[in-house]
Amino acid sequence: MQTDFLVIxxxxxxxxxxxxxAQYLPDKKVTIITKAAADETNTKYAQGGIxxxxxxxxxxxxxxxxxxxxxxxxxxNRKIVELVIKEGPERVKEIIEWxxxxxxxxxxxxxxxxxxxxxxxxxxxxxxxxxxxxxxALLDTIEKSPNINMIKHCFVVDIITQHxxxxxxxxxxxxxxxxxxxxxNAKINRIEKIIAGTTLLATGxxxxxxxxxxxxxxxxxxxxxxxxxxxxxxxxMEFIQFHPTALYEAGKRGQGFLITEAIRxxxxxxxxxxxxxxxxxYDVRKDLAPRDIVARAIDNEMKISxxxxxxxxxxxxxxxxxxxxxxxxxxxxxxxxxxxxxxxIPVAPAAHYSCGGIKTNEWxxxxxxxxxxxxxxxxxxxxxxxxxxxxxxxxxxxxxxRCYVASVAPFDNDDAGLQHPDGLLFGFKxxxxxxxxxxxxxxxxxxxxxxxxGTSEPKEMILITQSLKELQQVMSDYVGIVRNNVxxxxxxxxxxxxxxxxxxxxxxxxxxxxxxxxxxMITVGYLIIKAASFxxxxxxxxxxTDYPYKLSLIENIVL
Ligand code: FAD
Ligand code: SIN
Numbered sequence: 001m002q003t004d005f006l007v008i009x010x011x012x013x014x015x016x017x018x019x020x021x022a023q024y025l026p027d028k029k030v031t032i033i034t035k036a037a038a039d040e041t042n043t044k045y046a047q048g049g050i051x052x053x054x055x056x057x058x059x060x061x062x063x064x065x066x067x068x069x070x071x072x073x074x075x076x077n078r079k080i081v082e083l084v085i086k087e088g089p090e091r092v093k094e095i096i097e098w099x100x101x102x103x104x105x106x107x108x109x110x111x112x113x114x115x116x117x118x119x120x121x122x123x124x125x126x127x128x129x130x131x132x133x134x135x136x137a138l139l140d141t142i143e144k145s146p147n148i149n150m151i152k153h154c155f156v157v158d159i160i161t162q163h164x165x166x167x168x169x170x171x172x173x174x175x176x177x178x179x180x181x182x183x184x185n186a187k188i189n190r191i192e193k194i195i196a197g198t199t200l201l202a203t204g205x206x207x208x209x210x211x212x213x214x215x216x217x218x219x220x221x222x223x224x225x226x227x228x229x230x231x232x233x234x235x236x237m238e239f240i241q242f243h244p245t246a247l248y249e250a251g252k253r254g255q256g257f258l259i260t261e262a263i264r265x266x267x268x269x270x271x272x273x274x275x276x277x278x279x280x281x282y283d284v285r286k287d288l289a290p291r292d293i294v295a296r297a298i299d300n301e302m303k304i305s306x307x308x309x310x311x312x313x314x315x316x317x318x319x320x321x322x323x324x325x326x327x328x329x330x331x332x333x334x335x336x337x338x339x340x341x342x343x344x345i346p347v348a349p350a351a352h353y354s355c356g357g358i359k360t361n362e363w364x365x366x367x368x369x370x371x372x373x374x375x376x377x378x379x380x381x382x383x384x385x386x387x388x389x390x391x392x393x394x395x396x397x398x399x400x401x402r403c404y405v406a407s408v409a410p411f412d413n414d415d416a417g418l419q420h421p422d423g424l425l426f427g428f429k430x431x432x433x434x435x436x437x438x439x440x441x442x443x444x445x446x447x448x449x450x451x452x453x454g455t456s457e458p459k460e461m462i463l464i465t466q467s468l469k470e471l472q473q474v475m476s477d478y479v480g481i482v483r484n485n486v487x488x489x490x491x492x493x494x495x496x497x498x499x500x501x502x503x504x505x506x507x508x509x510x511x512x513x514x515x516x517x518x519x520x521m522i523t524v525g526y527l528i529i530k531a532a533s534f535x536x537x538x539x540x541x542x543x544x545t546d547y548p549y550k551l552s553l554i555e556n557i558v559l
Contacts, residue, residue, distance in 0.1 A: 001031075001195070002194070003029045003194065003196050003197075004029045005021050005028060005031070005200070005407070006031050006199045007030065007033070007199075008032075008034075008200065008201050008202060008203055009032075009041070009201070009203045009204060009223075010038050010039070010139075011204055011375060012396045013204075013377075013396040013399070014200065015032070016095070016401070017372075017374065018032050018145075019138065019142060019145065020401060021407065022145045024404070028147065028411075030147055030148045031148075031149045031151065032149070032150045032151065033183060034150070034151070034152055034153075035153065035156070035513065036152070036217075037153075038139055039132075039136075040218055041135065041204060042131075042205055042215055042376060043131045043135050044131050045214065045258065046130050046134070046393060047128045047130060047131070047262070048261055048389060049102070049126070049130040049393075050125075050130065050390055050394050051122055051123050051388065051389065051390035052092050052122060052124060053088065053089060054089070054110060054112065054122060054124075055089075057112075057120070061082075064085045064120075065082055065085050067119050067388055068388045069081060069384075071291075071388035073292075074385065075539065075540065075554060076381060076382060077380075077381025077382070077384075079362070081381075083362065083398070084391075084395055084399075087398050088397070091394075091398050091401055092394075094401075099136075099137040099140060100126070100138075101126055101137075102125060102126055102133075103126060110124055113262045114262070114265030114288070115261040115264070115390055116244075116264065116265075116289055116294060117285075117288070117290035117388045118265075118288075118390075123262065125325075127326070128326040128328045128329050129328050154183050154184065154185055154186065155183065155184040155186060156182070156184075156203075156222065157181070157184055157191060158181065158230070159180075159227065159371065161179065161368065162176070162177060163176075163230070163231075164179075164448060165447060175369060176230060176368045176369065178196075178230075178368050178369065178371035179195055180193060180194045180195040180447075181193070181194055184516065186513060189510070190450075191452065191511070192450070193449065193450070196370075197370070199370060200364075200403055200407070201226070201358060201366075201372070201374075201377055201378075202374055202400070203222050203223030204218065204223075204375060204376045205219045205354045205377070206219055207219045207350075207353075208220045208472075209471065209475050209521050209525050210240075210350070210475050210476050211253055211254075211473060212253065212476070213254070213256065213351040214246050214255070214257075214258045214351070214352045215255060217255065221354070221523070222516075222517070222520045223373065223377040224237075224354075224358055225520035225521075227366060227371075227373070228523055228527065232366050232368045233359040233367040233559075234356070234357065234358060234359060234527055234559045235356050235358075235379040235557065236356030236379050236531065236557060237357070237531040238356070238528060238531035238532040238534075238557065239355035239383070239384075239385050239540055239542055240355070240479075240528060240541060241292070241295075241352050241354075241386065241541050242291070242295040242350060242351055242480070242541070243291065243349060243352035244261070244270075244291060244294040244295045244298050244347070245258070245263075245264075245348075246258055246347060246350035247332070247346070247347060248308060248347055248348045249336065250308070253472070259312055259345055259347055260326070262326075263314060263329070267316070267317055268287065268312050268313065270294070270297075270313075271310065271311045271313050271344065272304075272310050272311075273307045277313075278297065278301055279294065282294075282296075282297040290388070291387075291541075292386045292540050292541045295349040296481055296543060298310050298347075298348070298349055299349060299480075299481045309346040309348040310348070311346055312344065313344045313345075315342065319340075319341045322341075333345060349481060351476075353376065353387055353392060354376060354377075355379070355383040355387050355540075357373070357377045357379040358373040360379065362402065363405065363406035364378065364400075365406060372403040372407055374395075374400050375396040380395060384540060386541045452510060455508055455511075458509040458512070461512070464512075467501060467502060468517075471521055474491050474494045475491065475525050478491035479525070479528055479529055479532060482543050483532055483542070483544045484544055488533045488544075489533075491525075492526075495522060495526050495529065498522050499522050499526070502515070502518055502522055503519075530559060534557050538550065
């Protein structure tokens, strides 16, 4: 199969990019591939909303920029922070035009939410199911786009580069070129190749690497692992954000239910097992301190009391308002026997968001030619050492747009600058980003088919399941909220064994999505441990008790 634009991932990042390219170039073919159902994405589960400066009230770009920089603890790229926050309102307006609805008050003004680390109410939301609403609106618009083809339940295995044409590709190769991907068609259980002029990775996060996470099962870091194998650059993987408040359900593994931070924005209070409101002992911003601080405080309270959770107390809140803003959470709590009006909600931190990922420039270009990345799989420089709440959906929108601008630029014959219905885009000219010719297809006919020779059906799938459990256990026990050198070394040793066993399976058995995900998650785990070991300080989400201070030399760790 050949396509002009190949998009991997059907969350907010992939869908937004696909729509923009398809609308601007109606004669070109845009193909979206997703390994699950179209809407099974991290995006669908987003609750709190999108942080964006409105023209209402006291807010300003400067305040949002400042909040983002403070949360990022010295590691944000200021230029990227400024452009995301300033371009954000335009991008949000576009998804509203595509049909996304955000809550309004009786006067027709947006209701704005508050979350940790924000100095103003600025979060647009659709009750407590913002992501589901955005995903719905984008998928509805995609349905009506004749030049977009969505392929579901197909698993992208690897990026095709000149390595597959027999050339030596190393980390030092400066012109690694992406020609498309190998993809496992699960229906016929065969790996096929898709050749593309331009490829976008929008593969989302990696929360499944940990035992408990707010992420659904698709979040296995596939894009990051693929780029690493293809010798592309990966950045800041040590900064894994643990959300302070996932619903605690005894013995539960895998995806946990999120209790949005917006509840603390509306006055919810964290209490330890003895009922004490403890956050004032940790930070003057109390329950609305940035996430790294709140998650570490909870972790500490749990360690002191020897319990597996603390509580979120909402009993003093107006229940009618609570039900109106958080109907999904209210119902979920009731379904597990918690009436939020009378009972406190047991909560514990869970792996939530990957601040690092595939290193990109300000136009979403990766270190591999013809390969773009945006959304959670990318490391753009916005989040630094700790993402500010609700900045992720915003980043995905802004960078999907920037990837679109950069990747359609070679098709723009008008040298006066890229034209768009809105006019000239940021005075941007196609030459400005030195874009290579679209899809240098020289030699693609020589790309070999996938070689499955010498492999046989796996005898026991349980081996994969057990290895996955081991990986999640190791990552949670040794590479969690609080780390130290001995733990990191232990984790690396355990992962070495898992890596060897899994590579052996990969070489000798026919591949399945489960095996491919395990292989990718081991790679991602390895990258997190390596980056964490290289960072000899504590900053943002990375806390190492052997180096409980910040270094004055501030660096990104690129692998
Ligand atoms: P996703 O939406 O995760 O989409 C990834 C896509 O890639 C999926 O379609 C998947 O199937 C596909 N894919 C992955 N690997 C492969 C492969 N190998 N082959 C084929 N397809 C593949 N952020 C905010 O800003 N505000 C919030 O309120 C908020 N709340 C959140 C609540 C929860 C519970 C969670 C989990 C996250 C929340 N976030 C929030 C974070 C935010 O939702 C995500 O960062 C964002 O939605 C990621 O979008 P994405 O398009 O990059 O990836
Ligand atoms: C939440 O609603 O608490 C999650 C927001 C986010 O992750 O940005």
